[in-house]
Amino acid sequence: MNLLLKNIYWASDGKNITTDIRISRGVISEIGTLSSLKREKTIDFKNHFLYPGLINSHDHLEMNLYPLMGNPFYNNYTEWAQDIYKPTESPVKEIEGTGIKDRLIWGGIKNLISGVTTVVHHNPWNRHLSKKKFPVKVKETAWAHSLVFEKNIQKKIPKKSLPFVIHAAEGLDDFAQHEILKLNGLGLLRANTVLIHAVALNEENKKLIEQTEASVIWCPSSNLFMFGKTAPVDEIKIKTKVALGTDSTMTGSPTLLDEMRVARNTNLATPKEIYEMVTSIPAKIFGLERPEIKIGNRADFWISPIIHEDYLENIFKIDSSKIRAVFVNGKFRFGDADLATDIGADGYQLSWASKWIAYDIFSLKKRIESKTKDACNQNPLWKMFFGE
Ligand SMILES: [Zn+2]
Known part of the structure; x- marks a missing residue:
């Protein structure tokens, strides 16, 4: 699936950039002012920062x-x-x-x-x-x-x-x-x-x-x-x-x-x-690919709302509940449920922070709980996903 990210911001070598990015076959294929192709999902990311995968x-x-x-x-x-x-x-x-x-x-x-x-x-x-x-x-x-x-x-x-x-x-x-x-x-x-x-x-x-x-x-x-x-x-x-x-x-x-x-x-x-x-x-x-927003790089990246105007400072203001989207190899795997709907991605809606994930976390929870009962309740991630 091709995906076009419109009006997204990021910084490179100290310069701020706002532009469009095309993802095809799992890589960043084009960067610049781009218009939608046939059968391409287009999402406007105004007021969002794009970061390479960490x-x-x-x-x-x-x-x-x-x-x-x-x-x-x-x-x-x-x-x-x-x-x-x-x-x-x-x-x-x-x-x-x-x-x-x-x-x-x-x-x-x-x-x-x-x-x-x-x-x-x-x-x-x-x-x-x-x-x-x-x-x-x-x-x-x-x-x-x-x-x-x-x-x-x-x-x-x-x-x-x-x-x-x-x-x-x-x-x-x-x-x-x-x-x-x-x-x-x-x-x-x-x-x-x-x-x-x-x-x-x-x-x-x-x-x-x-x-x-x-x-x-x-x-x-x-x-x-x-x-x-x-x-x-x-x-x-x-x-x-x-x-x-x-x-x-x-x-x-x-x-x-x-x-x-x-x-x-x-x-x-x-x-x-x-x-x-x-x-x-x-x-x-x-010996890994250097994480960068660059043509030809794997489309491994994440998107966050701009909470602080400085690109780096913004990362320190973000936690998982605020992340808009995470993509691995150009595939949407975690983020906001409304975005999953817009993209048409198959997955699971969470009660936590209106999030969505590509993995069947509810079956996973059931299998784990059948062995652990409440032994995971003090785990911080478990609390985040399944807490009240
Ligand atoms: Zn260790």
Whole structure:
């Protein structure tokens, strides 16, 4: 289906642009003053900003039915893991008893509703993640959980320069700090290494990361929840590639838009830098198409009403309930119910904020509830979708 977006605004290289955009066969095919073609849906987006789809650089997709877990603060991630992993107790018992496919789709939906069109998944690969209909695109990488929780780390090392993702220096104590040295000693600190968290960094650690050109994924809400402190992003961002990730709802923000606000409130990065951390920087780290409104690019984008006249500032004023539309590969997947009607998209109307989604969220809810009863009720996304 061709789609023509009329009178939409966006900014590129500091310039504001208002124009029309044609979407055909899943890509942005034309930009300029355009008139409708036969059999083309035309929608006027006056007073709306168009943004390229965001990249969430760290999530465990199947872990997003959880509420925040634990009784912080902790000294490092092993203390947290011991505290929360009680497989015979609620809510772990119930949530782990649900189907993996449903949990993964829920994680995909979490990302979709905040303008994310690509997510980097940290956990075993599952064939459902590469399906065309999965809510967002999922980037597969080589990965290990962490130095402590990985039995045979050498086996997980990729042969070529594929990104290799690992939780590291997640904590405040000497143990967490020592992980960077240990990784380096194992020859695992390299230009393709992607360190998740990197909270406990001394001067030597920062230098090692800089010299090896490893990247860092910043998850401020998770760090602040577990440790009351986050990575020294103000210092490391100067010479190291830093991107932003939510982590799962066990410790992190409900959505990437929330995470961007948390990042901003730390004052460790500017709005522009935070925007780059969810677009151009992760594209570089993970070898993805740079998110841009450009002819020939995949039609992965989202549309928001203009609440603040500044293009970047507006993102920090938006939450999922205000997003007008999210498109993946040119397909409308989440947004306002009236827009779904105008476009003629098949899907499901939600009671939350007059929204619409392309996925059968009600059957998903039923299947999950048959295993969990009320164990998901404290999950922030569950509350948002199904709360009173
Ligand atoms: Zn994680």
